[in-house]
Amino acid sequence: MSELISRYLSDVAATLELGREIGRGLRGGEVIALSGDLGAGKTTLAQGLVGSLGYRGEVTSPTFSLVQEYLGGTLDVFHFDFYRVEEEYELLDLGWDDYLDRGGLVMVEWPALFPQLLPKKTRWLELSHKNGGRFIEEIAAFS
Ligand SMILES: Nc1ncnc2c1ncn2[C@@H]1O[C@H](COP(=O)(O)OP(=O)(O)OP(=O)(O)O)[C@@H](O)[C@H]1O
Numbered sequence: 001m002s003e004l005i006s007r008y009l010s011d012v013a014a015t016l017e018l019g020r021e022i023g024r025g026l027r028g029g030e031v032i033a034l035s036g037d038l039g040a041g042k043t044t045l046a047q048g049l050v051g052s053l054g055y056r057g058e059v060t061s062p063t064f065s066l067v068q069e070y071l072g073g074t075l076d077v078f079h080f081d082f083y084r085v086e087e088e089y090e091l092l093d094l095g096w097d098d099y100l101d102r103g104g105l106v107m108v109e110w111p112a113l114f115p116q117l118l119p120k121k122t123r124w125l126e127l128s129h130k131n132g133g134r135f136i137e138e139i140a141a142f143s
């Protein structure tokens with residue numbers, strides 16, 4: 001198993017670069033949980049990551065839809081934001097299980113709102129504000 005991430009990100013560029021680093025290591029079928037409070041840098045990390053997969057369009061928090069799809073890069077990416085989801089069934093009705101089976105990358109902001117939906121293999125990344133920058137820590141899986 002590769003080493004868990006634990007790093008200070010002094011500025012936006014550092015967040016984007018870490019996203020690219022993570023993206024370069026992906027093969028498809030991964031699930032990445034991006035947790036952290038408002039403005040912690042979740043979407044910025046997602047931008048670096050998706051950019052490294054060759055997707056050239058805009059990457060933003062999925063606000064009006066619960067999921068945003070970035071297709072056409074080396075991996076398809078499905079970017080969820082659980083922030084506005086009230087009930088688990090909203091995600092199930094949207095085809096959550098199918099998204100997990102599509103062989104792309106599933107990324108989730110605010111994953112702790114519905115942790116039971118996330119498969120065991122999920123990589124948990126926690127971002128927080130620190131000294132004007134951000135700190136990121138990868139949480140070890142329980143199993
Ligand atoms: N390492 C960093 N140091 C300082 N600012 C950063 C860093 N990383 C990201 N930012 C900035 O923090 C702001 C919030 O980032 P971002 O939108 O990625 O947060 P978020 O966690 O997705 O927020 P939300 O919970 O609202 O979706 C942006 O202006 C972004 O440029």
Ligand SMILES: [Mg+2]
Nearest residue numbers: 042043061109
């Ligand atoms: Mg966001």
